[in-house]
Amino acid sequence: xxxxxxxxxxxxxxxxxxxxxxxxxxxxxxxxxxxxxxxxxxxxxxxxxxxxxxxxxxxxxxxxxxxxxxxxxxxxxxxxxxxxxxxxxxxxxxxxxxxxxxxxxxxxxxxxxx
Amino acid sequence: xxxxxxxxxxxxxxxxxxxxxxxxxxxxxxxxxxxxxxxxxxxxxxxxxxxxxxxxxxxxxxxxxxxxxxxxxxxxxxxxxxxxxxxxxxxxxxxxxxxxxxxxxxxxxxxx
Numbered sequence: 001x002x003x004x005x006x007x008x009x010x011x012x013x014x015x016x017x018x019x020x021x022x023x024x025x026x027x028x029x030x031x032x033x034x035x036x037x038x039x040x041x042x043x044x045x046x047x048x049x050x051x052x053x054x055x056x057x058x059x060x061x062x063x064x065x066x067x068x069x070x071x072x073x074x075x076x077x078x079x080x081x082x083x084x085x086x087x088x089x090x091x092x093x094x095x096x097x098x099x100x101x102x103x104x105x106x107x108x109x110x111x112x113x114x
Numbered sequence: 115x116x117x118x119x120x121x122x123x124x125x126x127x128x129x130x131x132x133x134x135x136x137x138x139x140x141x142x143x144x145x146x147x148x149x150x151x152x153x154x155x156x157x158x159x160x161x162x163x164x165x166x167x168x169x170x171x172x173x174x175x176x177x178x179x180x181x182x183x184x185x186x187x188x189x190x191x192x193x194x195x196x197x198x199x200x201x202x203x204x205x206x207x208x209x210x211x212x213x214x215x216x217x218x219x220x221x222x223x224x225x226x
Contacts, residue, residue: 033212035214037217043202043219043220044217044219044220045204045206045217045220046217047214047215047216047217050214091156091157093157095211095212100159100162100170100171100172100173101147101149101159101162101172101215102147102159102215103159104156104157105156106154106155106156107156
């Protein structure tokens, strides 16, 4: 069974700095898909970025990038040049070929201060 | 406009009443999902639908059933709601099972 663990409950950063958050996963499958979402204060869940397990290059979208360390079953999210609007809860999720849907971690709350 | 729409957004029901949560999408996505979100438990998959009348149980299907008679519409039904079904319910859809699901805005259900 797949499992996703986010150990950091909350992180506080100053605006315009870089924040990194961790995620480790478990799967028996050799092929899987990793996703990051954010949930805003209004409750909206927004897809940010994905990494396919067979791709060696770290995915990058805008000011979001991933640190994919396959041997460690780790997929960290890096947000550069943070803005106040980046304050949210960030969820890591995965899907392998055996699961019925995405399995989510419990989230990391990021607070960006001016 | 690519969107997943959930109705209603807020709902209060009494224990034992039936509940119908509705979800629609305008992207012809084959796969649709129902999740619930609770503090400390995160997002948990209730049901997944791979297309019309092709539904599978997720991790916590007990007490729920679903209906998908049209590709763009996926309903979650609670027969005789229980207080422990108080939660925020999210519907999502994706083009395939390996694509990132797009989430609706959620339905906050309170069962008293």
